[in-house]
Amino acid sequence: MSAPHWLYENFDPSGxxxxxxxxxxxxxxxxxxxxxxxxxxTDWGNVMLIDGAMMVTARDNFLYHEMMTHPALFTHADPKxxxxxxxxxxxxxxxxxxxxxxxxxxQCDIDEQVTRMAEKYFPELCESNGDPRAEILFDxxxxxxxxxxxxxxxxxxxxSTDPIGPAEGLFNKSFFESCFRALKDDGxxxxxSESPLVLLELIQAMRAEMGKAGxxxxxxxxxxxxxxxxxxxxxxxxRKGGRGFGFREDDARAKAFATKYYSVDIHKAxxxxxxxxxxxxx
Ligand code: SAM
Numbered sequence: 001m002s003a004p005h006w007l008y009e010n011f012d013p014s015g016x017x018x019x020x021x022x023x024x025x026x027x028x029x030x031x032x033x034x035x036x037x038x039x040x041x042t043d044w045g046n047v048m049l050i051d052g053a054m055m056v057t058a059r060d061n062f063l064y065h066e067m068m069t070h071p072a073l074f075t076h077a078d079p080k081x082x083x084x085x086x087x088x089x090x091x092x093x094x095x096x097x098x099x100x101x102x103x104x105x106x107q108c109d110i111d112e113q114v115t116r117m118a119e120k121y122f123p124e125l126c127e128s129n130g131d132p133r134a135e136i137l138f139d140x141x142x143x144x145x146x147x148x149x150x151x152x153x154x155x156x157x158x159x160s161t162d163p164i165g166p167a168e169g170l171f172n173k174s175f176f177e178s179c180f181r182a183l184k185d186d187g188x189x190x191x192x193s194e195s196p197l198v199l200l201e202l203i204q205a206m207r208a209e210m211g212k213a214g215x216x217x218x219x220x221x222x223x224x225x226x227x228x229x230x231x232x233x234x235x236x237x238x239r240k241g242g243r244g245f246g247f248r249e250d251d252a253r254a255k256a257f258a259t260k261y262y263s264v265d266i267h268k269a270x271x272x273x274x275x276x277x278x279x280x281x282x
Pocket of ligand 1: 089165166170
């Protein structure tokens with residue numbers, strides 16, 4: 001066990017960095033798609049990096065996985081068919097399967113090694129992988145969505161890496177057209193939409209591409225996520241047919257599963273954007 005030292009991710013687009021004190025490097029694998037590294041930290045549990053970017057820590061991933069899932073699923077009237085694009089650490093899948101009404105949750109990540117590493121070093125995120133409603137695939141999400149049956153899905157969750165490398169094609173009109181076609185009329189697309197503080201223009205661009213694909217109502221929900229650049233992250237929901245974002249408050253309040261961050265009040269609070277974000281997103 002080496003002496004604790006500091007591990008940093010320098011995030012060039014924002015000229016900022018995030019660091020964790022680590023006590024050991026536990027594993028590393030170079031997959032056909034990306035380099036995956038696992039460290040043991042002194043205070044944040046295990047940490048996963050993909051191509052040098054902080055991806056998951058045991059201590060704070062609940063913020064992200066809960067907010068990527070529960071607002072969208074409680075906004076939908078009765079989500080049964082859910083697809084997760086990316087999400088290889090399986091944390092989002094676990095949250096989706098907490099909803100008893102979900103009949104099937106398909107997770108399609110391009111890189112099997114992410115899931116294999118998560119099974120070894122983040123077993124708590126993989127605890128629902130054996131649920132009979134879960135189907136775990138390893139394929140390019142772009143191709144998967146393009147081949148989805150039209151009007152077959154209630155919710156699509158895009159839990160991807162940043163729009164570079166294999167994830168670049170998950171942020172454009174063509175991909176969003178596939179999502180639009182695969183979703184039922186009352187369906188919801190929700191995608192991790194980066195930092196409202198340092199990547200606001202990316203959120204604007206994502207929403208514009210979603211609009212070109214046919215989606216016509218959008219909701220960006222900010223939330224804290226310490227291990228990502230700026231520590232302030234977001235997800236963006238998109239709907240078709242002018243449908244709004246009122247959610248099943250009574251169901252959310254009466255939910256039979258525990259959450260550490262998500263609540264009805266947090267959901268409502270996230271819908272109130274700071275003025276500079278509201279102005280930029282219109
Ligand atoms: N929470 C992280 C974030 O916001 O950056 C995302 C976590 S998850 C590990 C990101 C996943 O996206 C990775 O496992 C990666 O393999 C997957 N991914 C990237 N491009 C993909 C694609 N084209 N199709 C499917 N999965 C993809």
